Amino acid sequence: MPDIHIASATAANLDAIYGFVCALEEQVFDKELLRGYYEHCLSLPHHHYLVAFVQGVAVGYISCHGQVLLHHCGIVYEIQELYVQEQHRGMGIGARLVRAVEDILAAKGYASLEVCSGTRRTDAHRFYQRMGFRHTSFKFVKEP
DSSP, rough: OOOOOEEOOOGGGHHOOOOOHHHHHTTTOOOOHHHHHHHHHHHHEEOOOOOOETTEEEEEEEEEEEEGGGGTEEEEEEEEEEEEEEGTTTTHHHHHHHHHHHHHHHHHHHHHEEOOOOOOOHHHHHHHHHOOOOOOOOOOOOOO
């Protein structure tokens, strides 16, 4: 098992995060636009970004955003993105990233941790179920 290290993301991780986001969504984003959004998200107190490193090289990340929801009477966090490079999958890195987020949130207190996953991502669905998430709702999207 290689040496895996999880750390809070910083502005210096932009290049890796940019590559991960493009790979996750299978498209090329405007890097400067993403930089602005990324740096903004890093500054928000209820947003958590973590990077996984194998032998000092970034191989994956997780982002988790929190917001107060009245119908939960507390802060609900949602995993927005979780990505591990294909050649590093099956090594427990995704699970370590989720557990690291859970550790951060446990210290803060929260109503729930949620995740949305596209319908075609069946491997991700099985992963989240193994991590203890339950399928409890449907997400509906309307684009402009």
